[in-house]
Amino acid sequence: MNNKKLHIKFVPKSEKIMGNYIALHKKATHLPKKFKKIKGNEVWVRKDWWDDEMKRTRIKTHEKVELNLMRRGVPYQKAHQIANKFEKNAYKIKLLKDKTSNKKYITAKDPIINKKVLFLVVGNNAVSMITGYKIKLNKKS
Secondary structure: OOOOOOOOEEEEEOHHHHOOOOEEEOOOOOOOHHHOOOOOOEEEEEHHHHOOHHHHHHHHHHHHHHHHHHHOOOOHHHHHHHHHHHHHHHHHHHHHHHHOOOOOEEEEEEOOOOEEEEEEEEOOEEEEOOOOOEEEOOOOO
């Protein structure tokens, strides 16, 4: 297993270059020939999506989860499916965070990426700001 920190460089590209693709990286198994010049640590993203904060949150979460899973040996298709779920959660968390006036956060270990991260506290639960992983909080007596 690779324990080095994953460094991703997001590179916005025009819709003309990206076509119908939203984001692509070198490890994607379906890469058309024109995308073979993507460098190892780069993720090319469609600029119109990158410029939208909510979509950018989804893209960053999706690609980080997907690439971290692939580094640990998960095949692309399975990593992509899992990343899709986390991407949707990241979007919901972002909406919740933006609408919440009294935000409370804790730091805890996220088992998906095996690192301490910031969790948003929502009622008796806390949700990882990175992967969307949800933990149940103990009630204080």
